[in-house]
Amino acid sequence: MNSAIGYLLSRSARNRVRHLASDFRRPGPRIAVAAAIAYFAFLAWFSPNARPASPDTQVAAVVGALGLMVLAASAWLLGTGGKLVELNGAERALLLPAPIGAGRVMDVKLMRLQATALGNALLWTALTSGGQDWATIVRRAFAFWIVLTTLQLHRIAAARVRSAAAIHPVIRRVVGLFGIGLVASVPLFLTGALRESAPGLTALLTDLSGNPIARAVLWPFMLVLRPLTARSATEWLARLGPALGILLLHYLWVRRLGPEMERVPDPLTSPSGAPLWPLASSGSGAAAFFWKHVAALVRRPTAVVAATVAAALLLLPRVLQSIGRDDASIFLGWMLLMWAALLLLMGPQFVRNDLRRDQGMLSLLRTLPVRGHEIILGASGAAAITLATGVVALLLAGEAATAGSTEPMLPVEHRGVWLLAAVLVVGPVSLAGILIQNAAVILLPTWSRMTARRGTATSLGTNLANSAVAILVLAMLLLVPYALAFGLWRATEGRAWMPAGCALLAGVAISAECWGMVKWLGGRFEKMEAVSQAPATQLTI
Amino acid sequence: MLEVTGLAKSFRTQVAVAGLSFRVPAGEVVGLVGANGAGKTTTLLILAGALRPDAGQVTVAGHDLATQPLEAKRLLGFVPDEPELFDYLTVEEHLRFMARLYGVVDPDRRLPALLAELELTDRRQSLPGELSRGMRQKLALGCAFIHDPQVLLLDEPLTGLDPVGIRRMKDAIRSKAAAGTAVLLSSHQLDVVRELCTRVIVLGHGKVLAQGSPAEIAGRGGALGPGTLEDAVLNLLA
Numbered sequence: 001m002n003s004a005i006g007y008l009l010s011r012s013a014r015n016r017v018r019h020l021a022s023d024f025r026r027p028g029p030r031i032a033v034a035a036a037i038a039y040f041a042f043l044a045w046f047s048p049n050a051r052p053a054s055p056d057t058q059v060a061a062v063v064g065a066l067g068l069m070v071l072a073a074s075a076w077l078l079g080t081g082g083k084l085v086e087l088n089g090a091e092r093a094l095l096l097p098a099p100i101g102a103g104r105v106m107d108v109k110l111m112r113l114q115a116t117a118l119g120n121a122l123l124w125t126a127l128t129s130g131g132q133d134w135a136t137i138v139r140r141a142f143a144f145w146i147v148l149t150t151l152q153l154h155r156i157a158a159a160r161v162r163s164a165a166a167i168h169p170v171i172r173r174v175v176g177l178f179g180i181g182l183v184a185s186v187p188l189f190l191t192g193a194l195r196e197s198a199p200g201l202t203a204l205l206t207d208l209s210g211n212p213i214a215r216a217v218l219w220p221f222m223l224v225l226r227p228l229t230a231r232s233a234t235e236w237l238a239r240l241g242p243a244l245g246i247l248l249l250h251y252l253w254v255r256r257l258g259p260e261m262e263r264v265p266d267p268l269t270s271p272s273g274a275p276l277w278p279l280a281s282s283g284s285g286a287a288a289f290f291w292k293h294v295a296a297l298v299r300r301p302t303a304v305v306a307a308t309v310a311a312a313l314l315l316l317p318r319v320l321q322s323i324g325r326d327d328a329s330i331f332l333g334w335m336l337l338m339w340a341a342l343l344l345l346m347g348p349q350f351v352r353n354d355l356r357r358d359q360g361m362l363s364l365l366r367t368l369p370v371r372g373h374e375i376i377l378g379a380s381g382a383a384a385i386t387l388a389t390g391v392v393a394l395l396l397a398g399e400a401a402t403a404g405s406t407e408p409m410l411p412v413e414h415r416g417v418w419l420l421a422a423v424l425v426v427g428p429v430s431l432a433g434i435l436i437q438n439a440a441v442i443l444l445p446t447w448s449r450m451t452a453r454r455g456t457a458t459s460l461g462t463n464l465a466n467s468a469v470a471i472l473v474l475a476m477l478l479l480v481p482y483a484l485a486f487g488l489w490r491a492t493e494g495r496a497w498m499p500a501g502c503a504l505l506a507g508v509a510i511s512a513e514c515w516g517m518v519k520w521l522g523g524r525f526e527k528m529e530a531v532s533q534a535p536a537t538q539l540t541i
Numbered sequence: 542m543l544e545v546t547g548l549a550k551s552f553r554t555q556v557a558v559a560g561l562s563f564r565v566p567a568g569e570v571v572g573l574v575g576a577n578g579a580g581k582t583t584t585l586l587i588l589a590g591a592l593r594p595d596a597g598q599v600t601v602a603g604h605d606l607a608t609q610p611l612e613a614k615r616l617l618g619f620v621p622d623e624p625e626l627f628d629y630l631t632v633e634e635h636l637r638f639m640a641r642l643y644g645v646v647d648p649d650r651r652l653p654a655l656l657a658e659l660e661l662t663d664r665r666q667s668l669p670g671e672l673s674r675g676m677r678q679k680l681a682l683g684c685a686f687i688h689d690p691q692v693l694l695l696d697e698p699l700t701g702l703d704p705v706g707i708r709r710m711k712d713a714i715r716s717k718a719a720a721g722t723a724v725l726l727s728s729h730q731l732d733v734v735r736e737l738c739t740r741v742i743v744l745g746h747g748k749v750l751a752q753g754s755p756a757e758i759a760g761r762g763g764a765l766g767p768g769t770l771e772d773a774v775l776n777l778l779a
Contacts, residue, residue: 273631273668279641281648288641296629299668357628363591364625368642369614526610527593 005104009111020458028447029458035468036461043127058209059202060229065221068147072154072221076178078305079162081155085109087259102258109259110153110251117152119457121145139236143227146243150224153250160257180308189214191316194325220246271299285370289378297353297386310393317401333401340394344426345474347387348433349451349467354383355438359449362441362528373522380438380518384431391426395419417496421503428510432477435517436470442524481509542567542723543588543692548597550583550747557583559747561597565692565723570714572734572755573727575744576778581727582622584744585696588725589619601692615643618690622697622727624681626669632656632680633665636687643688651687658713659683660706674701682710686717693717693724699733711737735759735770743777750777 023029075081085106087096095105121144129137165171193208208214223242230236276298279291297303313336320329355376358365365375399419440448450462485502492498543565550558558580565571573581586592588599590610599606604613630638636655640648656662659679669677678701685693695714699707714737718724728734734741735755743750743758751758751773759770761777 271629271668271670273666276634279634279637281637281641282644283641285642288638292627292630292638295634296627299629361625361627363586364619364621366591367589367614367617367619369611369644370642371611 005100005108009108012112013115023458026446028450028462031465032450032458032461034461035465036457039460039464040123040126044130059205061222061225062205062209062214062218064225064228065218068151068221068225069218071151072158075155075158076162076175077180078302079159081152081157082159082163082260084113084152085156085160085254085259091259096259103255105259106255106257110254113152114149117145117148120148124148135233139230139233140228143230143236143243146227146240146247147224150243150247150250153247153254157250157254157257160254160260163260164257185217189217191319191323194320194323194328272301274299285368285374286378286381289370289375290382291378293353293357293379293382294385296357297382300353306390310390310397314393314397314400317397317403320401321403329401329403333398333403336394336398336401340391340398343387343394344391344429344433345471346467347390348383348430348437348470349463351383351387351390351434353386354379354434355441356448359441359445362445362525366526366528371522372525373519376435376438376521376525377518380431380434383434384427387434388427388430391430392423395422395426414496414499417499421499424500424503424507425510428507428514429474429478431514432510432517433470433474435514435521436473436477437466439517439521440466440470442521442528445528477513478506478510481506481513484509542602543725544598544600545584545588546598548584548587548599549595550580550587550592551595557747558587558594561744561747561749563742563749563752565725567691567721567723568718569740570718570724570726570738572738572741573725573744574729574731574734574741574774575750579744579778580747581744582696583747585619585694585725585727589617589694590614591619615688616691617694618685618688618692619694620681620685620696620698622700624669624674624677624701626677626680626684628669631666631668632661632672632683635669635680636683639684639687645688648687655683655687658709660709675703675706678702679706682713686713689722691722693722693726695724695726697728698726699728699730731771731774741770743774745778 020029024033087105087109091105091108095108121141124144125137125141129140132140162175165175190204193211193214194204223239224246225243226239227236227243230239276291276295279288317329317332320326320332355362358379368375396419399415437448440451447462447466450459451466485506488505489498489502492501495501545564546562548558548561549556561580561584563571573584575581583592587594588606590606590613593607599613601613601616604616606613626635627638633652633656636652637648640651645651653662656665659682661676661679661683664672664676669680672680678698682698685695693714698714699710702710711733714724714726718739726734726738738755740752741755741758742752751761753761755770758777759773761773
């Protein structure tokens with residue numbers, strides 16, 4: 001039986017490599033890989049400057065352990081690890097009925113995941129080992145492999161426990177509360193520590209590293225990370241045992257849990273039938289599609305998590321200000337404003353409750369008695385509102401957090417007008433960004449499908465190239481509105497309402513451009529060939 | 542009701558449909574049979590408006606599908622071979638959504654009867670992910686039936702249904718036809734075709750190999766002489 005499993009794994013790997021090689025005959029994957037290589041080269045080039053002089057400090061250990069703890073906690077909260085070992089159709093039909101144990105089936109899945117763990121370990125090693133000798137590099141690669149594999153196993157175990165608990169309502173709530181408690185404990189603990197520590201992030205982390213409760217909570221995470229920061233072979237060997245022990249315990253845990261024999265919908269990760277406002281029985285097709293795509297958003301479990309995180313971010317500045325830590329609140333505020341800008345630029349790639357959700361069903365949509373532009377407008381409008389809401393929430397939270405700041409970039413007396421100006425352009429810019437992504441679904445369907453894949457260098461490169469091109473196109477779209485707004489700015493210089501007026505003019509101009517895009521894309525949608533909409537083939541077994 | 546003239550479609554060098562012409566009058570159930578790759582699904586996709594033909598004309602109750610697509614599509618109901626459903630809409634919401642798109646005047650009156658007919662009344666609040674394959678198929682059929690189309694295009698409509706569901710679906714197709722709906726049904730199940738269809742079109746390499754009533758087709762029988770519909774179709778496809 002072992003030979004059969006070995007045969008399956010080796011042949012699958014060989015066929016996958018062949019498939020990937022044949023994929024490179026097309027320009028899309030070649031561009032994607034080139035973008036990924038350029039990105040890694042960029043990181044490797046700049047990483048020596050970013051590396052701390054002495055990584056084995058208590059502060060670095062606390063930061064690393066905190067990061068690992070947040071990742072582990074989010075696995076319990078989101079349950080995304082289940083996807084890693086989800087059985088595909090062939091495995092379900094052919095492996096489960098075969099006379100092999102559930103543990104062996106799990107081994108097959110874990111072996112397949114090793115490609116990702118090994119690849120990531122090598123990548124992180126390459127990025128952090130400039131100028132080191134070979135022995136150190138090998139030790140570091142092994143240490144990275146331990147961290148990544150342990151985290152992977154922990155994510156799987158968390159998802160499997162959640163999935164098993166999903167059958168029992170009480171246990172399900174306990175597991176859910178455990179995840180929320182773990183995640184909530186981090187900001188609570190940090191807030192408590194902030195109250196005591198001196199100003200500055202380093203002072204906070206130094207205090208944390210000396211705090212006995214923090215050390216106890218972070219201890220297992222530190223154990224896993226310690227081989228990474230060993231400065232000699234002897235130290236590395238001494239630290240290896242506990243880390244390997246934790247890895248082994250995780251492996252035994254996951255193997256004992258076994259694969260998911262039947263698809264039990266996890267209420268915390270599966271879409272819910274949460275009530276939505278009823279769809280009116282008559283009206284435009286665009287409004288019906290808008291309603292449908294809003295349903296796709298609010299019924300995703302991650303919507304609840306996103307709303308919780310947003311609420312926490314809105315509350316956190318108030319908490320910080322109430323304990324007299326205005327410095328931390330202002331720091332957080334600047335971070336939030338930066339995230340708002342990043343979300344506006346990069347968000348269209350990831351907010352996908354639009355035509356990208358229905359990419360496998362475009363043929364069916366073509367059979368409906370609705371004009372193409374109505375489908376485009378409804379789908380893109382829903383995603384744009386989602387994105388704009390996120391950006392505006394971050395802007396408001398950032399503004400609230402920097403309320404005490406006297407930074408010259410945000411003069412207190414003009415803040416309200418600038419905030420209004422920002423809010424006025426966020427909606428149209430979001431719609432433009434989303435429309436560019438939806439244009440890819442219609443004009444470059446194969447490329448657009450590649451952006452949905454995850455976990456490979458090709459997918460990373462695809463997303464990087466996609467973002468770069470989308471931002472470039474967005475910048476071109478904004479040229480005329482920007483010129484108009486600039487003209488108005490020069491004509492009305494000195495007026496208090498000027499920023500809002502310019503933003504309004506720019507918003508109207510962008511909206512007009514968006515309408516032109518919607519009409520054009522609608523026409524293209526109606527002329528699409530169904531043959532190019534077939535899902536990209538993926539080798540699974 | 543449905544008229545197809547000189548329909549042709551190629552995918553690069555592969556000819557899928559080659560000059561197909563046929564009619565499906567009101568009240569008739571026409572079966573489309575043929576080997577895998579004969580062009581059945583491509584034909585249905587073109588007729589449903591999901592694919593553009595390279596040549597030919599499709600008219601639905603006098604509306605040209607190319608020049609009056611919305612008018613023609615409003616009269617069509619299409620069920621693909623695999624039930625295509627939206628992950629995040631419940632059973633009832635699917636039907637309401639389709640009713641809205643097809644302009645059904647009083648969906649509240651239509652819904653309970655349709656849900657009962659599909660045996661989905663108890664699952665009206667379920668999402669597609671919570672349904673069995675057969676229930677998903679029933680929902681896909683419901684989406685095509687909600688607006689009482691004048692032309693029904695069904696691609697393997699009985700796949701995945703339980704015996705009760707199959708019986709109900711056969712009855713539904715018969716009653717739709719009796720009420721004047723033109724039905725074009727693609728299926729590999731020749732006993733179903735024989736039972737339901739008033740006329741059969743046998744396709745091979747995108748062309749009509751034979752057409753007529755099931756009895757006429759069976760009567761031709763090919764080299765083996767008169768036999769069953771299955772024998773005749775196998776001979777034609779050989």
